[in-house]
Amino acid sequence: MKFTVAIDGPAAAGKGTISRAVAEEFGFAYLDSGLLYRATGVKALEDGRGVIDPANAEGLAANLLQTDLDRNDLRTALAGQAASKVAAMPEVRAALLEFQQNYARRDGGAVLDGRDIGTVICPEAEVKIYVTASNEIRAERRYKELVQAKPDLTVTQVLNDIRVRDDRDAARDVSPMRAADDALLLDTSKLSIGEAVLQAITAVRSCLK
Numbered sequence: 001m002k003f004t005v006a007i008d009g010p011a012a013a014g015k016g017t018i019s020r021a022v023a024e025e026f027g028f029a030y031l032d033s034g035l036l037y038r039a040t041g042v043k044a045l046e047d048g049r050g051v052i053d054p055a056n057a058e059g060l061a062a063n064l065l066q067t068d069l070d071r072n073d074l075r076t077a078l079a080g081q082a083a084s085k086v087a088a089m090p091e092v093r094a095a096l097l098e099f100q101q102n103y104a105r106r107d108g109g110a111v112l113d114g115r116d117i118g119t120v121i122c123p124e125a126e127v128k129i130y131v132t133a134s135n136e137i138r139a140e141r142r143y144k145e146l147v148q149a150k151p152d153l154t155v156t157q158v159l160n161d162i163r164v165r166d167d168r169d170a171a172r173d174v175s176p177m178r179a180a181d182d183a184l185l186l187d188t189s190k191l192s193i194g195e196a197v198l199q200a201i202t203a204v205r206s207c208l209k
């Protein structure tokens with residue numbers, strides 16, 4: 001059975017939590033597509049000693065290994081910005097396209113989260129959900145995730161980081177972050193995790209019938 005759940009939306013809206021819960025509920029595979037860009041971005045920064053060379057980034061994206069995705073430094077703000085930068089490069093997106101498309105249509109069902117899953121990677125996805133939340137709520141949530149590892153962090157810094165990344169992700173020419181016309185909009189600003197997850201699961205269940 002092929003069944004794709006495409007979950008898109010801006011940074012820190014809750015896509016990952018919702019996607020993992022949906023995958024677990026229905027026994028689907030789960031791909032966090034942001035990790036592909038984060039791993040590419042971090043390696044490109046390392047190779048260029050802080051400056052990303054697009055030609056190098058393309059090669060890195062095309063040759064990512066599982067060990068690159070398992071690195072424990074992919075969740076930092078630095079990795080997020082590097083990811084957003086390489087994600088604006090058409091060659092990098094092209095290098096990552098086929099892997100994601102095959103993943104989306106694998107047997108047994110798949111959940112993918114990202115920015116362009118419902119619009120570019122898998123426009124034929126059976127379920128598309130676009131997860132959002134207000135800038136302030138997203139910054140607050142991300143701050144709580146990051147502050148332990150970085151005690152001098154402030155919510156304002158996180159808010160700025162999210163804004164810069166969202167603006168770049170939405171404004172780029174190639175596969176910009178955007179809700180598919182047929183996506184269900186899920187604003188999690190006033191929802192608990194449980195409520196948001198339940199709404200997503202209910203949407204998937206109704207399409208599975």
Ligand code: DC
Nearest residue numbers: 033034037083084087114115116165
């Ligand atoms: O989902 P995330 O925050 O881990 O993503 C990191 C960056 O990667 C994000 O700012 C934009 C980019 N990205 C993308 O362009 N397309 C995707 N499908 C997933 C992520």
